[in-house]
Amino acid sequence: MLASFIMSATPLQLTPTRLSGNQSCGTQPSGTQSFDTKSSGYIGRFAPSPTGPLHFGSLVSALASYLDAKATGGKWLVRMEDLDPPREQPGAASAILQSLDDHGLHWDGEVVYQSQRSHTYQACLDALLQAELAYYCTCSRQDLATMGGIYDRRCRNRQVDSNQVCSVRLKLYDLQDRFTPELIQFEDLIQGTQIHNLRTQAGDQILKRRDGFFAYQLAVVVDDIAQGITHIIRGSDLLDVTGRQLFFFELLDAPLPQFGHVPLAMQANGQKLSKQNHAKAIDSKLASRNLWRGLEFLGQNPPADLAYASTSALLDWALLHWQRQAVQGLGHLYQEE
Numbered sequence: 001m002l003a004s005f006i007m008s009a010t011p012l013q014l015t016p017t018r019l020s021g022n023q024s025c026g027t028q029p030s031g032t033q034s035f036d037t038k039s040s041g042y043i044g045r046f047a048p049s050p051t052g053p054l055h056f057g058s059l060v061s062a063l064a065s066y067l068d069a070k071a072t073g074g075k076w077l078v079r080m081e082d083l084d085p086p087r088e089q090p091g092a093a094s095a096i097l098q099s100l101d102d103h104g105l106h107w108d109g110e111v112v113y114q115s116q117r118s119h120t121y122q123a124c125l126d127a128l129l130q131a132e133l134a135y136y137c138t139c140s141r142q143d144l145a146t147m148g149g150i151y152d153r154r155c156r157n158r159q160v161d162s163n164q165v166c167s168v169r170l171k172l173y174d175l176q177d178r179f180t181p182e183l184i185q186f187e188d189l190i191q192g193t194q195i196h197n198l199r200t201q202a203g204d205q206i207l208k209r210r211d212g213f214f215a216y217q218l219a220v221v222v223d224d225i226a227q228g229i230t231h232i233i234r235g236s237d238l239l240d241v242t243g244r245q246l247f248f249f250e251l252l253d254a255p256l257p258q259f260g261h262v263p264l265a266m267q268a269n270g271q272k273l274s275k276q277n278h279a280k281a282i283d284s285k286l287a288s289r290n291l292w293r294g295l296e297f298l299g300q301n302p303p304a305d306l307a308y309a310s311t312s313a314l315l316d317w318a319l320l321h322w323q324r325q326a327v328q329g330l331g332h333l334y335q336e337e
Contacts, residue, residue, distance in 0.1 A: 013235035025124035025222050031200040032246040042074025044231045046100075046107075047220070048094035049081045053281035055287055056290070056334060057235065057265035063294045063318075064262045064327065065233035068104050069323040077227055078107040082115045089276055095281075102284035103291055104311035107287050112227065114219050121214045124252075125168060125207055132176065133251065134207060136160040137169045151203035154322060163238050165223040170217070170251075172198040172244055189260030190327050191236065196243025205244055221245055225254045234262040236330045260300065263332035273334055280336065287311050291318075298333070299326035 046062045048054070054062075069076040078100065080093050097111065128134035137155040142151060151169065160166055173182050182199040196202065207218040224232065241262045249256050265273040273279045282290050288307065291314045295302040300321065306314050 006204070020206050023224060025120075025127065025254075042069055042072050042075065044069035044233060045077040045079055045224070045227065045229050046076060046105075047079040047223075047234075048079050048096050049084070049087075050089060050096060051087045052092055053095045054337075055273055055279035056282055056294070059097075059099075059103065059280065059282055059290060060237045060265060060294050060297055061233070061262060062105055062272055063103075064260075064298055065231075065290065067315075067318055067322045068231060068233045068324060069261070071319050074231070075108045076105075077109060077112070079112040079223060079227070080114065081216070081219070082113055083216070083219055085213075091305045095191050099284055102314050103282075103287045112223065114145050114223065117223065118214065120178075120226070121208075121218055121222060122286075125214075125218065127142060128170065128207070129168065134168050134170050136162050136166045137204075137206075138164065140210075147203075147261055150200065151205075155203050156204070167202040167206050167210045167215075168249065170207050172204050172247060175237075186220060186242065186246055186249060188222070188239065188242070188257055189231075189233070189324060191239060191261050191330070194239070194242065196240070198244060198247060201240070202244045205248075217241070217245065217248070221248045221254075223251070223314075224257060225249070225252060229257050230255075231258050231260070233260045233262060235264050235272075237264055239330075246285070248330075260324065260327075261330075263329040264331040265297065266331045268333065268335075272331065288314055291315070297332060299323075299328055 004229055046065050046066050046166075047141070048058055048062075066076050078097070080096075082088060082093060100107070125134065129136075135156055137151075138158075138160055139151070139154055143154070144169055147154075153171075153174075153251060155169070156171070173180050181199050183195060184198060185193065185195045188194050206215045206216045242259050242261075246256060246259075267273060288311050292302050292307040292312060295314070295318055298321065302317065306317055
């Protein structure tokens with residue numbers, strides 16, 4: 001098993017029937033294709049947020065997840081994480097999809113939009129609340145700051161009126177009637193052995209925010225289960241949340257995907273290349289050059305004469321020579337040409 005629970009002679013016992021039936025947390029997204037994965041069994045995905053156009057850092061993540069899936073004959077899905085309207089940029093979702101297409105990164109099936117899946121998230125949330133695996137919380141960001149940034153389960157045993165402004169949190173440890181070790185160990189496909197402490201490094205996680213929007217930690221796991229995702233290759237900025245997500249998979253009695261975290265593209269000031277830091281959008285007119293630089297960034301050593309070849313020629317070479325073990329580090333300096 002990918003995730004193991006340290007300091008436990010007995011594996012964590014989960015009850016599959018508690019979240020089954022009409023309130024299943026793994027409902028197949030409507031309008032999506034069901035894949036026959038007998039040939040490979042591998043289903044990967046790229047799940048961008050439409051808060052801005054695709055930049056080099058996000059291209060690296062997309063390229064790595066695409067190659068890791070396609071090199072083994074697997075499927076590569078795209079899911080749009082459009083659950084935070086205040087942060088989203090009009091037209092960004094379409095622009096991201098166009099950029100992927102321009103770079104030859106063609107996905108399988110239809111794109112899933114999380115904004116169309118609210119009923120599924122709410123059904124899962126209701127099931128978790130009914131099973132007493134989640135609870136209402138009135139604590140604010142200021143309260144969380146006084147706790148040192150890690151939630152101390154302050155509202156776990158409080159009587160909270162769900163009609164007032166509150167969030168919903170998932171219990172990550174000390175669950176009633178079951179043994180839940182705090183330490184989780186897993187083997188990252190790229191970064192190696194990882195150990196996460198759910199109590200001191202995570203704390204009970206928000207599943208639905210005080211403003212009424214569903215949280216990333218709920219939607220991402222529910223959708224990975226629904227789409228049958230087996231491998232998740234993504235940026236190393238999400239490495240720290242992997243332990244809590246694996247715990248959530250276990251709690252929902254779902255198969256555990258394998259995770260691999262690729263290095264981030266870093267700016268000279270030490271910040272990662274991101275939309276929040278006004279990263280420059282990649283230019284589709286330079287698609288081949290962008291892909292070549294992405295392969296170089298991922299340690300694949302593409303031949304210099306491919307730098308201006310067609311995108312199909314570059315990707316054909318990359319699929320034939322893809323070496324996951326050559327991807328190293330948590331971040332590398334990126335300098336625009």
